Amino acid sequence: MKYLIGVATLSYDESACTGCGRCTEVCPHRVFERQGGKVRIADLDGCMECGACARNCAEGAISVDSGVGCAAAIINGMITGGEPACGCDSTGSGESDSSTCC
Amino acid sequence: MEKNKTSKPMTIQIGPAGKGVSGNPSALKFTQLPWADGWVSSDSGPVMRISTKWTRADYFGALRCRTGSLRNNYKVAPGLYAVGSPNSDSDIFVSANYKLSFDYLRRGLDGLNAWVLVLDTKGINVWCAAGKGTFGAAELTRRIKSTGLAGIVGHKRIIVPQLGAVGVSAHDVRNGTGFMVHYGPVLARDIKAFIAARYRASDEMRTVRFPIIDRLALTPMEIRPVMRHFLIFVLSVLVFFGLGREGIIFGRAFSGGGPVVGLAGLAVLSGAFLTPLFLPFVPFRSFALKGLLTGLAATLLGLSVFPEMDAYPRAASLIFFPAASSYIALQFTGSTTFTGMTGVKKELKIGLPLYIASSAVSLILLVLHKTIKWGSL
Numbered sequence: 001m002k003y004l005i006g007v008a009t010l011s012y013d014e015s016a017c018t019g020c021g022r023c024t025e026v027c028p029h030r031v032f033e034r035q036g037g038k039v040r041i042a043d044l045d046g047c048m049e050c051g052a053c054a055r056n057c058a059e060g061a062i063s064v065d066s067g068v069g070c071a072a073a074i075i076n077g078m079i080t081g082g083e084p085a086c087g088c089d090s091t092g093s094g095e096s097d098s099s100t101c102c
Numbered sequence: 103m104e105k106n107k108t109s110k111p112m113t114i115q116i117g118p119a120g121k122g123v124s125g126n127p128s129a130l131k132f133t134q135l136p137w138a139d140g141w142v143s144s145d146s147g148p149v150m151r152i153s154t155k156w157t158r159a160d161y162f163g164a165l166r167c168r169t170g171s172l173r174n175n176y177k178v179a180p181g182l183y184a185v186g187s188p189n190s191d192s193d194i195f196v197s198a199n200y201k202l203s204f205d206y207l208r209r210g211l212d213g214l215n216a217w218v219l220v221l222d223t224k225g226i227n228v229w230c231a232a233g234k235g236t237f238g239a240a241e242l243t244r245r246i247k248s249t250g251l252a253g254i255v256g257h258k259r260i261i262v263p264q265l266g267a268v269g270v271s272a273h274d275v276r277n278g279t280g281f282m283v284h285y286g287p288v289l290a291r292d293i294k295a296f297i298a299a300r301y302r303a304s305d306e307m308r309t310v311r312f313p314i315i316d317r318l319a320l321t322p323m324e325i326r327p328v329m330r331h332f333l334i335f336v337l338s339v340l341v342f343f344g345l346g347r348e349g350i351i352f353g354r355a356f357s358g359g360g361p362v363v364g365l366a367g368l369a370v371l372s373g374a375f376l377t378p379l380f381l382p383f384v385p386f387r388s389f390a391l392k393g394l395l396t397g398l399a400a401t402l403l404g405l406s407v408f409p410e411m412d413a414y415p416r417a418a419s420l421i422f423f424p425a426a427s428s429y430i431a432l433q434f435t436g437s438t439t440f441t442g443m444t445g446v447k448k449e450l451k452i453g454l455p456l457y458i459a460s461s462a463v464s465l466i467l468l469v470l471h472k473t474i475k476w477g478s479l
Binding site: 001002003004005007008009022025026027028029030046047048049050051052055056058065066067068069070071072073074075078084 | 264288387388454
């Protein structure tokens with residue numbers, strides 16, 4: 001299953017890549033692929049912008065505008081004017097079942 | 103390595119405020135933990151041993167998480183735990199303090215001798231907590247230090263679930279603690295295969311899928327939040343249709359409002375249940391379009407069942423309910439394993455104005471209907 005085409009904000013700077021392969025390890029959707037001592041983006045549209053690759057790239061070769069792909073969270077962010085945030089981190093207040101995320 | 107002795111199994115009682123179960127057992131308060139299975143000693147004091155078997159209470163708890171009644175208050179105390187009889191060479195597996203995450207991990211470790219390090223993620227699962235940063239390098243570093251892990255094991259490997267990588271930066275953990283993060287498989291049930299393959303997860307183990315059984319398990323938590331709005335909607339519809347000069351007439355409320363309520367039920371069903379369940383088979387990639395399509399089909403079907411409906415409520419229903427189904431289906435993006443933020447934002451940017459417009463138009467149609475009818479009421 002794939003989501004919308006051509007929207008993922010993932011970008012990768014091949015010149016900074018040392019080929020350690022961490023990104024291929026952490027990506028839940030096999031977006032990266034090893035190729036000749038480095039990696040390449042093999043499936044950009046498979047990217048769900050979770051940010052695991054960028055966070056684990058010691059060289060800072062990857063950047064992505066990561067966040068929750070969750071409508072309720074994004075609407076929450078629009079209302080509060082802040083970042084998209086789901087209500088499910090409230091600790092047991094029971095309020096959070098208005099949100100379906102996570 | 104004979105440094106670890108195990109005591110005989112017993113029922114352990116600790117309090118919810120337990121700061122890590124490697125602390126002083128006598129300081130702990132009284133909550134029964136059926137999954138506790140005695141203590142093992144370590145160089146940093148006694149460590150609670152946990153069972154790798156699920157009891158009936160664990161299955162029931164898992165079910166209640168899926169239906170929502172326990173979902174936000176199902177926690178274990180953060181800290182270090184033991185599985186089997188671990189020694190200084192045993193692997194360390196990291197988890198969240200959402201009990202369901204913890205349960206899947208301990209079940210996946212059946213038959214192994216290992217350490218389990220539970221981070222304080224405020225009772226949220228690994229992937230979501232990693233997204234929020236509570237399952238992250240800072241908490242992992244803090245927890246490695248507070249449990250004295252470096253004194254308990256003689257190696258420097260720590261196995262973090264792959265989905266935790268969203269919050270954990272392996273190089274930061276190494277810089278902060280000296281421990282080398284190995285990302286384990288996505289699912290705890292693949293751990294033994296992962297170890298057998300010399301700590302290498304296959305592509306299969308590293309890929310997140312979204313099979314029908316997972317989608318089905320998530321639908322109760324799609325329907326539940328909608329139901330609250332649904333009840334208010336039903337009441338408003340019945341009052342609206344029942345209202346006349348003499349007050350609210352029940353017969354009229356049900357004859358006029360009944361079909362609308364039925365259509366609303368179909369919209370909830372199509373948006374919160376059918377669309378998630380048949381996700382890959384419903385055309386379009388956009389969740390809003392998927393929900394619109396299933397909602398349109400459900401509404402047309404519903405309208406064919408209620409041929410006696412007046413023209414205005416019919417038109418209003420045809421405009422409103424597919425949009426409602428679309429909106430509800432869009433909420434499922436929060437539960438999927440493959441939708442990204444930019445895509446959802448794009449959908450909302452186009453969708454929200456249309457949802458508002460369709461609500462407004464259908465409301466106007468209903469008011470017109472009432473105004474025309476008012477003379478004869």
